[in-house]
Amino acid sequence: MISHIAILMENQPGALSRVVGLFSQRGYNIDSLSVAPTQESTLSRLTMTTSEEPEVISQILRQLFKLIDVVMVQNLTSAESFSIELAIIKLALDTGEVKKIIDGENKISCNIVNEVDGFTMFEVKGESIAIDNFLSSLKDQEFLEVSRSGQLGMTTGMASLRTNDQTKISYD
Amino acid sequence: MTSGGEALIRALADEKIDIMFGYPGGAALHIYDAIYQQDRVQHILVRHEQAAVHAADGYARSSGKPGVALVTSGPGATNAITGIATAYTDSIPMVVISGQVASHLIGTDAFQETDMIGISRPIVKHSFLVQSAEEIPSVVKKAFHIATTGRPGPVVIDVPKDMTDPNHKFEYKYPSSVYLRSYPILGESDANEVKEAVKLLKSAKKPVIYAGGGVIQADASEELIQLSKMVGCPVTNTLMGLGAFPATDDQFIGMLGMHGTYEANMVMSEADLIFNAGARFDDRITNNPKKFGIAAKKIHIDSDPSSIDKIINVDVALQGDAKIVLGQICEEFKNASYDKSNLEPWWKQVKEWRNKHGLNHDMLNLPNQSDIILPQQVIQSLYKTTKGEAFITSDVGQHQMFAAQYYKFDEPRKWINSGGLGTMGFGLPSAMGVKFAFPEETVACVTGEGSIQMCIQELSTCKQYGLPIKIINLNNRALGMVKQWQDMQYSGRYSSILYEDSLPDFVKLAESYGHVGIKVEKFSDLNDAMEECFSLKDKLVFLDVLIDPDEHVYPMLEAGGSMAEMRISKKDRTF
Numbered sequence: 041m042i043s044h045i046a047i048l049m050e051n052q053p054g055a056l057s058r059v060v061g062l063f064s065q066r067g068y069n070i071d072s073l074s075v076a077p078t079q080e081s082t083l084s085r086l087t088m089t090t091s092e093e094p095e096v097i098s099q100i101l102r103q104l105f106k107l108i109d110v111v112m113v114q115n116l117t118s119a120e121s122f123s124i125e126l127a128i129i130k131l132a133l134d135t136g137e138v139k140k141i142i143d144g145e146n147k148i149s150c151n152i153v154n155e156v157d158g159f160t161m162f163e164v165k166g167e168s169i170a171i172d173n174f175l176s177s178l179k180d181q182e183f184l185e186v187s188r189s190g191q192l193g194m195t196t197g198m199a200s201l202r203t204n205d206q207t208k209i210s211y212d
Numbered sequence: 213m214t215s216g217g218e219a220l221i222r223a224l225a226d227e228k229i230d231i232m233f234g235y236p237g238g239a240a241l242h243i244y245d246a247i248y249q250q251d252r253v254q255h256i257l258v259r260h261e262q263a264a265v266h267a268a269d270g271y272a273r274s275s276g277k278p279g280v281a282l283v284t285s286g287p288g289a290t291n292a293i294t295g296i297a298t299a300y301t302d303s304i305p306m307v308v309i310s311g312q313v314a315s316h317l318i319g320t321d322a323f324q325e326t327d328m329i330g331i332s333r334p335i336v337k338h339s340f341l342v343q344s345a346e347e348i349p350s351v352v353k354k355a356f357h358i359a360t361t362g363r364p365g366p367v368v369i370d371v372p373k374d375m376t377d378p379n380h381k382f383e384y385k386y387p388s389s390v391y392l393r394s395y396p397i398l399g400e401s402d403a404n405e406v407k408e409a410v411k412l413l414k415s416a417k418k419p420v421i422y423a424g425g426g427v428i429q430a431d432a433s434e435e436l437i438q439l440s441k442m443v444g445c446p447v448t449n450t451l452m453g454l455g456a457f458p459a460t461d462d463q464f465i466g467m468l469g470m471h472g473t474y475e476a477n478m479v480m481s482e483a484d485l486i487f488n489a490g491a492r493f494d495d496r497i498t499n500n501p502k503k504f505g506i507a508a509k510k511i512h513i514d515s516d517p518s519s520i521d522k523i524i525n526v527d528v529a530l531q532g533d534a535k536i537v538l539g540q541i542c543e544e545f546k547n548a549s550y551d552k553s554n555l556e557p558w559w560k561q562v563k564e565w566r567n568k569h570g571l572n573h574d575m576l577n578l579p580n581q582s583d584i585i586l587p588q589q590v591i592q593s594l595y596k597t598t599k600g601e602a603f604i605t606s607d608v609g610q611h612q613m614f615a616a617q618y619y620k621f622d623e624p625r626k627w628i629n630s631g632g633l634g635t636m637g638f639g640l641p642s643a644m645g646v647k648f649a650f651p652e653e654t655v656a657c658v659t660g661e662g663s664i665q666m667c668i669q670e671l672s673t674c675k676q677y678g679l680p681i682k683i684i685n686l687n688n689r690a691l692g693m694v695k696q697w698q699d700m701q702y703s704g705r706y707s708s709i710l711y712e713d714s715l716p717d718f719v720k721l722a723e724s725y726g727h728v729g730i731k732v733e734k735f736s737d738l739n740d741a742m743e744e745c746f747s748l749k750d751k752l753v754f755l756d757v758l759i760d761p762d763e764h765v766y767p768m769l770e771a772g773g774s775m776a777e778m779r780i781s782k783k784d785r786t787f
Contacts, residue, residue, distance in 0.1 A: 049394070050394060053341070054329060054333075054339070054341065057330070057333065058333060061333050061334060065334045095521075098521070099518065099521075099522055102517050102518035102520075103518050105517070105518075106516065106517070106518050108337070108338040108358060108392070108394060108395050109338075109394060110394055111393055111394040203393055205391075205393035206393060207390075207391065207392050207393050207394075208389075208390070208391040209350050209353065209354075209387045209389075209390050209391075210387060210388055210389045210390075210391075211385050211386075211387050211388055212388045212389075
């Protein structure tokens with residue numbers, strides 16, 4: 041089973057390597073990973089998917105939370121949550137041919153970005169599994185490139201992964 | 213106005229650090245110049261960076277205060293790694309400061325450059341790369357805060373050389389407190405869980421308290437003893453927990469685990485309640501986790517939530533500081549009726565086990581004693597001579613297990629050994645750290661001829677600073693623990709454990725460093741030699757004891773089995 045984990049961490053050099061390092065140190069696999077700063081510049085948000093067993097997931101969550109740079113951890117899979125992935129694909133086809141391919145797709149939303157010298161780039165949005173399926177349907181095409189964001193997500197409603205706390209150093 | 217180097221040392225002093233262990237080098241020169249120009253923090257020059265970290269470690273384990281080591285970049289930093297990993301595995305509070313090449317050179321493969329933050333990442337609680345000289349005081353504050361709270365551990369501060377530039381001055385201010393939003397520190401445990409734990413303790417017919425290093429780290433021995441007395445059940449300590457509960461107390465059943473006593477391992481197997489205080493269900497304890505404590509309910513106190521349900525799933529999880537949580541349990545326990553005499557049948561069973569295969573603590577008076585010295589007898593002679601009151605550091609191997617089994621530690625922080633990582637070479641430098649923490653106390657290092665040679669260069673440091681450590685070398689002319697395994701599992705094929713005729717004359721070696729060496733070959737000389745060793749109060753004495761080379765450590769858990777599956781001697785086993 042795929043688990044989707046969201047992490048809020050200090051936006052500091054080395055923080056990401058601690059998170060990623062933890063996975064290799066303890067023998068866990070990362071399937072996908074996405075990280076960027078949040079609206080608050082001192083924090084980064086990282087979302088990742090892993091296909092470890094549930095009891096391993098609970099250990100992973102605790103180990104992640106133990107990292108000093110990690111502020112909050114949440115298992116999105118065990119909560120009401122929304123998730124989505126973005127992929128950019130480039131094929132050796134012109135725009136008309138790409139349109140034919142994407143017209144029948146209803147589980148993903150597609151949008152052609154550009155065509156240069158007969159190569160068409162388009163973006164695809166949807167659940168990761170739908171993008172997986174779409175990509176495998178393209179396997180007979182002359183495939184040039186795909187770049188995927190990794191699965192992004194957050195819980196629905198009031199629940200959120202955030203903190204108002206600031207790190208404080210006092211001098212009295 | 214101070215420079216970064218001065219600020220670093222001043223911050224250590226403001227953190228009430230009065231001693232550090234280290235070795236200078238290019239990237240650390242500004243720091244060493246700052247050390248020279250002050251007298252609040254004493255610097256001890258070791259002979260190898262690994263020893264600096266082990267000495268800081270021994271200082272921390274014995275005193276409870278954080279240890280500090282200072283090394284230079286590159287090889288200085290990498291030499292420190294074994295010491296840092298040792299401290300990390302045993303959760304020892306420590307701050308290691310490493311010099312680094314100047315920030316504009318980082319990443320250029322500069323002379324003596326290594327990525328210390330990267331290399332040390334899996335073996336530190338946290339690490340800092342200093343980004344500006346001005347942040348040094350706050351980085352030091354955070355480092356000590358992290359190293360000493362929660363589950364303690366080593367913190368590395370990597371300091372690029374330009375951060376300590378003596379020409380860059382700024383106003384020094386040391387923070388009075390620090391709060392890290394990403395670092396919650398556990399204190400009290402959930403009250404309902406405490407109630408549940410007490411309920412289980414009161415209803416158990418065959419309870420056992422199993423206490424580990426966490427009790428010592430949290431200075432929670434007093435609370436542990438109080439609870440143990442109220443419950444009246446058998447108490448066992450892990451290798452890291454020796455001294456947490458007094459070994460000479462009637463309720464103590466010895467160490468448990470791989471080389472634990474027969475009765476302790478049987479108690480763990482047959483118990484209906486296992487109360488784990490500050491231990492982590494390490495594989496040297498549980499043996500096969502699938503066969504561990506099958507009939508028992510389990511309670512686990514740990515300051516690190518990731519230790520809970522990691523190896524063994526428990527019925528009651530008490531996350532928090534061991535001292536506070538044990539206090540909560542004592543309070544709760546007091547408030548309801550309890551009859552200790554319900555445990556009489558359990559104690560009867562425990563005593564039967566002890567009578568059957570318990571350790572013989574009177575091996576100095578064996579009938580038919582030959583002149584061959586047994587390693588256990590050396591430890592008992594050491595125990596007798598030091599009245600059980602010495603600080604004992606140890607290296608790793610058979611001698612370590614004999615010391616753990618036969619030296620009865622009645623107080624916490626007296627037994628200093630590398631339990632988790634099993635680092636040979638730890639004994640002598642850690643003894644130096646203990647001696648600096650307790651100059652008036654007796655400090656002995658129990659070692660073997662294999663381990664002692666891994667950091668033997670520190671005999672020179674001991675000479676320079678006049679450290680009258682007693683080195684008790686259990687010399688069996690072989691890497692004994694490996695030999696034991698090769699005897700048991702590889703039909704006695706002794707692969708790479710013998711030295712041929714290459715062992716040094718340890719007496720002459722000690723003398724050449726300016727110390728005293730005594731060699732003992734016969735049992736009849738053992739006690740007198742031990743007395744002489746400790747009567748030379750102001751001297752480091754290297755007592756080289758030639759012991760029976762064929763002795764094995766028993767009991768020994770059988771790999772893959774339950775805790776009841778033990779070898780009792782070369783011939784006897786329980787399975």
